[in-house]
Amino acid sequence: MKKIYLIAMVIALAAGLATYFFANELKTSKIVTGVNEATVVIALEDIDENTILTADMFQTVKLPQTAVSFGTVADVNDVIGYMTSVKILRGEQLMTGKLVPVGTDKAKDRLSYELADGKYAYSISVTVENAVSYFIKENDKVNIYDRATPDKPLLENVRVLKISDYPSNIQQDSGIEITSFAVLTLELDKKQISKLIPVEGNDRFKAVLVSYVDAYELNDDIAAADVPEDQPEEPQTNLGMGEITTAPPEAQQ
Numbered sequence: 001m002k003k004i005y006l007i008a009m010v011i012a013l014a015a016g017l018a019t020y021f022f023a024n025e026l027k028t029s030k031i032v033t034g035v036n037e038a039t040v041v042i043a044l045e046d047i048d049e050n051t052i053l054t055a056d057m058f059q060t061v062k063l064p065q066t067a068v069s070f071g072t073v074a075d076v077n078d079v080i081g082y083m084t085s086v087k088i089l090r091g092e093q094l095m096t097g098k099l100v101p102v103g104t105d106k107a108k109d110r111l112s113y114e115l116a117d118g119k120y121a122y123s124i125s126v127t128v129e130n131a132v133s134y135f136i137k138e139n140d141k142v143n144i145y146d147r148a149t150p151d152k153p154l155l156e157n158v159r160v161l162k163i164s165d166y167p168s169n170i171q172q173d174s175g176i177e178i179t180s181f182a183v184l185t186l187e188l189d190k191k192q193i194s195k196l197i198p199v200e201g202n203d204r205f206k207a208v209l210v211s212y213v214d215a216y217e218l219n220d221d222i223a224a225a226d227v228p229e230d231q232p233e234e235p236q237t238n239l240g241m242g243e244i245t246t247a248p249p250e251a252q253q
Helices: 002-033 166-173 190-199 219-225
Strands: 037-043 058-064 120-125 141-146 155-163 183-188 205-210 236-240 243-246
Antiparallel strands (some): 120 183, 141 155, 236 243
């Protein structure tokens, strides 16, 4: 009788061990093969604000979909030549909300933060006729001419800090674009201010818009970026859970 009990115990123990190993193998198999992955671009180094992106700054990796942030870039070639609007840290997933196409910039919280050392914000009254028909935008650069001496600019490559007044700029931050204005706020040094004061009346000066590439001397940076010939107009981005969409960075901020 004891022998029968002993055999039954051995059989029960063997069945229990078999069930345990089967369940453990099934669980392990699910972890290894059951996770969907998504492609994401990772920064290989710290990248400062206002840096033109090049391919050697990043690597493309595959991560579990649950680990991929919303709005991350799926293909580094889609954003070569873009510019960072904030600092990107080493190992960080590249997100389109932190990028801007060359030619734009993000407004800062306070104007004084944007002023370079030795520079001052100086506002002048303008009209549609002497302000390039209101095509001037923030961070554009302009040449200022005195109508009395039109053969040579009075000031060259002056950065436009803001267009219009403070309330209009606050509205613009909420999505209401400024389409006309009566004021330009420029970034000037003391010498430039002393030159502009005598001619700042609407009948004396004229602003001339400068190409962004020339104004910011980006020709070498753009060439170094080695933009692919087949680069899409809009980069692909991850939406999470393996979904990918194509949309411009500014639309996903």
